[in-house]
Amino acid sequence: GESVGLHLPTLSVQEGDNSIINCAYSNSASDYFIWYKQESGKGPQFIIDIRSNMDKRQGQRVTVLLNKTVKHLSLQIAATQPGDSAVYFCAENNYGGATNKLIFGTGTLLAVQP
């Protein structure tokens, strides 16, 4: 079946360090992936996306890596700040039918220690 899951439910890092959040997906036909950030009391917010014709994409302090061979997605956050503390979700796009369907992972809690 289809699934998107995270290796680490909780990640604790020191302020200033780099963070890496991992995600495994099982549908090899998926060709669009997204990372969301959800802060306490808010809805998930788009961080960065990547399409399957790429293996790396960079944003401001964030980088997403896609390894289609092992069906693995990761989010790297450089110089992690207290404001980065949140739950991070990966999602894959399933082009099933006529709808735009995203399948979400369970989420990883990133805790930044001062």
Place this chain on the structure above:
Amino acid sequence: ETGVTQTPRHLVMGMTNKKSLKCEQHLGHNAMYWYKQSAKKPLELMFVYSLEERVENNSVPSRFSPECPNSSHLFLHLHTLQPEDSALYLCASSPQEGGYGYTFGSGTRLTVV
């Protein structure tokens, strides 16, 4: 603001009450979604509307009744809820076509007493 607005932000209701959650977007999207988010659980997809037609209902109890009067508005009507229905209810919108992310609202925190 994300462009998807949900009201109210917080709602406390008794099990015999009837209430409605509202979602509004002016992003030009033509698909809208309701999700339930409970503590320490993944996002649960409840309903999907595409071009104002319900295209997915993930075995949601009939005490939850969605309504999509136009492509910009989505409602979730609630009646005779149970305490276990207490959760964060998130609305999202997107283009109908695949290959795009969803834009989420801030959610309605629902408590059933």
